[in-house]
Amino acid sequence: MHIHVVRQNETLASIAQSYNVSADEIRRANELPNPNDLVVGQAMVIPISGSYYYVQPGDTLWSISQRVGVPYQELARVNRISADQTLTVGFRLYIPPRPKTDAEVNAYVEPRGTSVSANLVTSARRAAPYLTYLAPFSFQARRDGSLKEPLLNDFPAIARQNNVVLMMVITNQEEDQFSDELGRIILTNTNIQNTFLDNIVRTARRYGFRDIHFDFEYLRPEDREAYNQFLRKAKARFREQGWLLSTALAPKTRADQPGRWYEAHDYRAHGEIVDFVVIMTYEWGYSGGPAMAVSPIGPVRRVLEYAITEMPSSKIMMGQNLYGYDWTLPFVQGSQARAVSPQQAIQIAARYNVPILYDTNAQAPHFNYTDGQGRRHAVWFEDARSIQAKFDLIKELKLRGISYWKLGLSFPQNWLLITDNFNVRKRA
Secondary structure (H helix, E strand, C coil), X not given: XXXXXXXXXXXXXXXXXXXXXXXXXXXXXXXXXXXXXXXXXXXEEECCCCEEEECCCCCCHHHHHHHHCCCHHHHHHHHCCCCCCCCCCCCEEEECCCCCEEEEEEEEECCCCCCCCHHHHHHHHHHHHHCCEEEECCEEEXXXXXXXXXXXXXXXXXXXXXXXXXXXXXECEECCEECHXXXXXXXXXXXXXXXXXHHHHHHHHHHCCCXXXXXXXXXXXXHHHHHHHHHHHHHHHHHHHCCEEEEEECCCCCCCCCCCCCCCCCHHHHHHHCCEEEECCCCCCCCCCCCCCCCCHHHHHHHHHHHHHHCCHHHEEEEEECCEEEEEECCCCCCCCEEECHHHHHHHHHHCCCCCEEECCCCEEEEEEECCCCCEEEEECCCHHHHHHHHHHHHHHCCCEEEEECCCCCCHHHHHHHHHHEXXXXXX
């Protein structure tokens, strides 16, 4: 597939003609919210086999071949040019499809309130063919070792129907906030801990969970080794059932990184004990902070490069957001940005007739606009280019795969590009 970025005066019809596909094919593939009002800078996926590369100043056939991973002789052959030909800037080279790599894909789904919305169920059904794991968020531990269950609705059935492993996400949350005291009780009180593990086993059997996933956050630094020992004990219990064990980890760049979100997460120990980890490489730009990319490629890379020094890359799933944020400017401490899907971001840019820009350092799209009340806004989100940059990083570092937080916000290009880059493993 090819990623096309809309230029000035382009229309859906003119873009389709340039790639010899129908406008309707492009519209359907991208579920375009604005087919008659494209935004300059809007990225869309063109549903063709292979892709195109436009020659830049200084490019040679050999340098392009190194970048795209196709031998220069093959590029010359498929484009019917000489292997030593000097390339003209702007010349369009066809890049044949590259071999796919195997990867696992997880997606969290977070029902909230007293019922599961139809949109959330639909989102899970649509994503399930692309998933290895489906992770309802979350079972909350209680101080007596019991579990507060999330709304599960059709999620177990959706997992079964799509050959997806149902992941049992368990958190140390009380009233939807992570609790260090709850974590301490579970990790250090042997009787409560045994009751807790017994309840997990009974519940997992009842619903058909086959991966037990601990997302214990904001733990006290002094509970770091207690957490490691608890995971060893849990691993022995779950091995008897033939289940996987996984954990969620805060994004660290060194073993002794200070801060309550980091200190109790021992990358090396988790890498030795559990089957895989999800590293939460997102929320640099977050709802309560200043406007910036949610998962800029530089910080994401630094976390993952550190992680592979502590554990096998085959145990690491990169965390990835399926959303962006719309901040009101200037940022005021205590204010909250609004979460938006990639599709909603495009609609906002179209409504206010502003171009979408792309930050090549962060590898993320963004734009500014002024609303009807005269308030300035900044929007950072994800698009086909930013997600492809993450997929390239997964392949470069030979990671296990990717884990999405969270389903419910539309991003059709993401799922198209998954099929273009990976063979998704099915374990169920």
